[in-house]
Amino acid sequence: MTAFPWGAFGVSLVYSAIAPLTITLLTFLVALAKGVHRIVDVAWGLGFTAIALVTFAASDGHGDGTRRLLATVLTAVWALRLAVHIGVRRCGHGEDARYERLLARAPGNRHLYALRVLYLPQAALIWLVSLPVQAAQYATGPLGPAAAAGAALWLLGLTFEAVGDSQLARFRADPRNRGRIMDQGLWRWTRHPNYFGDACVWWGLFLLSCVTWPSALVSLISPLVMTYVLTQGRGKAVLERHMADRPAYAAYAARTSGFLPRRPPRTPLLNRRTG
Template sequence: MSGFPWGAFAQNLALAAGAAFAVMLATFAVAVRGGVHRIVDVAWGMAFTAVALVTFLASAGEGDEARRVLVTVLTSVWGLRLAAHIARRGRGHGEDPRYEAMLAKAPGSRDLYALRMVYLLQGALVWLVSLPVQAAQYIPGPLTGFAWAGTALWALGLFFEAVGDAQ
């Protein structure tokens, strides 16, 4: 990629990892206090939003401003919608059966096992899966028709995701 600011992007990678892990660690603290680890599923969407916002701030002065805003808004809308849906769906329920079964077999402390096998793993996955979001913030040059076609595809996907969740 000609003109891609690799040095700034490398610094961003660390900041984005910090954002993803900060969301997961804060969620872990809330989960331990409340005794229910199912809230980590809510944090999944919130962590993508945090990474997009941190990357937007870190990429100031780099990349195309319109692309930076577009990527941040699309990622944040998706992440917050998903987090809100999962939070509503899980309200008033106890522990998720998946986590209950996994933690029942945990060697030693259930909470430390959950931290290692759920929260830190999901934080790493958020960072990895969000690499295209992070890189897009640093791409120079104006938006093209591909960006708008991608935005239309995003909107269609979000619509079907929301309809599927409602069903």
């Protein structure tokens, strides 16, 4: 096994920083034209796809070819599914309530404030979280047990996220469920199957990059940061504060795991109306 190519990897880090920044700035221009900043969420998935493609091209001649292709495909499949899902869900709606509250605190120009506190930090976070994908492109050595475990964990995560999103979309589309708490399907096992799935995807990609100690150490920050963001940052914590004023949510939270899936109780939750 040859040494990790730090020089080539360092150059690739620059390319991979430019990719999500370009996607983010283009998204910002579209948001200005449309007058809403909710589409910044679509750029999240597109940014990861751009990094996967750019680093795959930049790493030509380095790393294991199968691992490079696998890392690129797994990242792009996850990221594009998420971008399409968010785009379809937000299509035709006004500004996201979260961003309305945020922009209401803008000390000056709302759009420049959004660029500074939404778009640019998101581009930086995409670059940081994508480190396993970038490292996997340069990791030498054939695929082994860690890569197989990573691919399996990625598949588990994608399944949880995609199925959870689909179940929630069908639930919300039924007018009879207006004001009710989603407590069916995977949502009986965890209050956040989509966030749990996200975490599994990135721990899986981390395992895919774990060939040498350098690549493992470079990649480890990614799943740690992503798990923190999902559980304590913009994910679970923010959503649960928003849901806390719904009477039925307290009962749902008391009997359903907050993150890791757990066998649901035998007695179904009485799904009461919340307004």
